[in-house]
Amino acid sequence: MNQEMRCRNVGAAASLHGLAGLLLSLALLAAPAYGQSLAGRWAATGGTLSNWEMRKVILDLTQDGDQLSGTLQSLGSIRDVTGKVTDEHFELWGVGSNNPKPFVVGDLVKGELHASYRGNLIVAHKATAADEIPPRFTSIRPRCTR
Secondary structure: OHHHHHHHHHHHHHHHHHHHHHHHHHHHHHHHHHHOOOOEEEEEEEEEOOOOOEEEEEEEEEEEOOEEEEEEEEOOEEEEEEEEEEOOEEEEEEOOOOOOOOOEEEEEEOOEEEEEEOOEEEEEEEOOOOOOOOOOOOOOOOOOOO
């Protein structure tokens, strides 16, 4: 009888370990799908502006469930944005805009934002301290003296 009880206990322990391993495996498989967030600072460069400067965009987002909010900063402008996320896909609108179409549409792909911004394709990465938009330069006209 004692031997039989030991065999049952070993079998039960093996079943529990197997179940725990299965649950851990499922959790690890689900992590990439649900673990990525669009929250944070994103930086993108690409394309040339009419003044021959490189297009640069900084997107600073917060995410609450499927809702996005934040700012989009480019050379010469800062704009408040709002948007929504569905799985890895996102869309952004300008706050107060009457346009029903989003002006940024994209997807989170392997930790990068692949998006269309005003008709230009951009790829954004998590911003670093080096990813800054230079302050807008205002020229000072020389004063004429007689």
